[in-house]
Amino acid sequence: MNTRYTAPEAVYIHIPFCTNKCFYCDFNSYVLKGQPVMDYLDALEREMERTVQAQPPGKIATIFVGGGTPTVLLPDQMAHFLKLVRTYFPDQHENLEFSMEANPGTTDLEKLTAMKEGGVNRISFGVQSFDNGLLETIGRIHNTDDVYRSLENAAKAGFDNMSIDLMFGLPNQTPEMMEKTLNAALALDLKHYSIYSLKVEENTLFHTMYHKNQLPLPSEDDELDMYLLIMRRLKEAGYGQYEISNFARPGYESRHNTTYWRNQPYYGLGAGAHGYAEGHRHVNVKGVQPYIDRTKEGLPHLERFPVTEQEAMEDFMMVGLRLLEGISGDDFTAQFGIPVEEKFGKTLEDLISRGLLERSGNKIRLSEQGILFGNDVFASFLE
Template identity: 70%
Template sequence: MTTTNNSRPPEAVYIHIPFCTNKCFYCDFNSYVLKDQPVMDYLRALDREMELTVEETPPGVIKTIFVGGGTPTVLKPDEMAYFLASVRTHFPHWAEDIEFSMEANPGTTDPEKLAVMKAGGVNRVSFGVQAFQNELLTGIGRIHNVDDVYRSLENARAAGLDNLSVDLMFGLPNQTVDMLAESIRKALELKLPHYSIYSLKVEENTLFHTLFHKNKLPLPNEEDELQMYLLLMSSMEAAGYNQYEISNFAKPGMESRHNITYWRNQDYYGLGAGAHGYVGRQRHINIKGVNPYVEATRSGLPRLDAYPISPQEAMEDFMMVGLRMREGVSDTAFQAQFGRSMEEVFAAPLHKMVHAGLLEQGGGTYRLSKQGILFGNDVFGEFVGALTEV
């Protein structure tokens, strides 16, 4: 049996459903257009991977499950029911207050499907809204419109699902600061417990990457993008939301516990095509293609790669992901994972960033300053490879 560095079995599960109704122009996730895909073959293969995984590494009491994609809600109600029964079979012991999240696309959540999700244990739904202007949605390849957003949220609440989140994006082609202000205002009018708001990154192997290199992607300038980020932080704060991570805002107690697992560098199972997992200081990446993944599960775990993480790399990861959170990184947690103090290991970059005014220190904790939030990547970069010569 494989166990974590602190001898606790994993308590978090990520599961990937790689199907979408279409491919968004900015998306580089492992996702495939649903038409003609062998969905049930995939779900049966996923069931096999779950079975083999828990044989190799038996689970503890599961505290968080996150189903991402793709768009998991493109599954039909009977497919969804099969999938959720698989999860319950292989991960039977759930914490009483489990957080079971599923990503959804507005327009793919009719009442019947939501009822199946609720019955299967899903209690948190995250909707990929992105913007409240139909012309922007069309321009980024989304197939829903603003009316779909309201209808989907209404359906979710009617199904008894009230732990809801929406994703918004800024820095989109042709988006102005005023447009973002309108999207934030409309999002806040929904009075949801949680919002994720990300800046557009132009990733390789996307339509936007091609357009960008042809100089045909009309992105906002840097000054406007900075104004957008400042605006969203001040708007969220004024509305009573805590910025608990660089891109995430929540009412007190409604933070995404699954994502906090990642940011605290804790173990999680990663299941499905292209999924990443981290168990017992070993990372793995699964085979990405749907049919190759299905085929691979017939003879074992569908691994593309698996490799141990050295203590040095784990320490660097701890700092880089932990500093994304507004509460920062604590020496107590660092010592619990590594048996050494943060100061002993990272004195140089920590002192340099405090001196630069990008980190604050207090009570055995380092956290980003207000200025540091704006230059987070510079701070994280200080820890990349910081220990390669240790």
């Protein structure tokens, strides 16, 4: 069965509000002050209603609320929002994974309790570093005390499935500083860690600073040392690296993100959200008020386009190889009706001969060397 055309079992919902804009962030987010939050939640309800009418959902297995910072919602707004999710996506797997991103500066016990009561069972905290100086450098509003307080409150509210995001390759960061952050992070003994390298994206303060030669980034060698250190320390602590930037205790891998990496359908709701269903991708209108206005007329799509067979095959390889278990030839054939070798045989032979990919039975995955040069590997599959 071609899984590209099955009903989505994953839902992504975007809450675009933040207390402030971090210096590296190019996500679709807006400073909260003066924003029409309740109007936005009403617009989300209209989009949910129209979406499930147009594309009825399967049994929902994962929900992910991202942003922005979803936890800037007040406790009553949070409760209202979570009730909407239950209303329009009522048919849920008994082991539903319901994740919400959180900023350590915006989570008190009352709000976390509202989240737990509303069905959220997994929290991803945007910590980024345990070095207060670095947090200030990148424009975060929280400090390490806020992190510990938030994790303590989350445990009090009944959460035991928690993840934190960390970053490496930050301005003036050294491998020694990264090691201290890892020591602090691993001492928490959480179920999951996401650890990303800084990317200097357009339309960010860091991009402006970079072009003015005012962004003192670590050398490539130091950045590589940090990544090797991260992989070694997480492995020693008993975490499986299941994706290039993600590490988990067995059974606690992010099932929602794995939906993306397996190139499976998902709903994308909210301003600027992306979705993939019925062989089409869509992108929603970005601005808060334009999004609200558009939902009064119909679905708030900025664009919706069919994914060609060629693009779908490229996506399958590029996102699937991010997972360290790699891609399965059987899955490729199930989706596209031909063996993977028929489409990408020459590329695969070349990458295997260069030691960047390895084959094990019907699986193809990144080698240890390939993990370090993932972007080069993924680009090889683009025509």
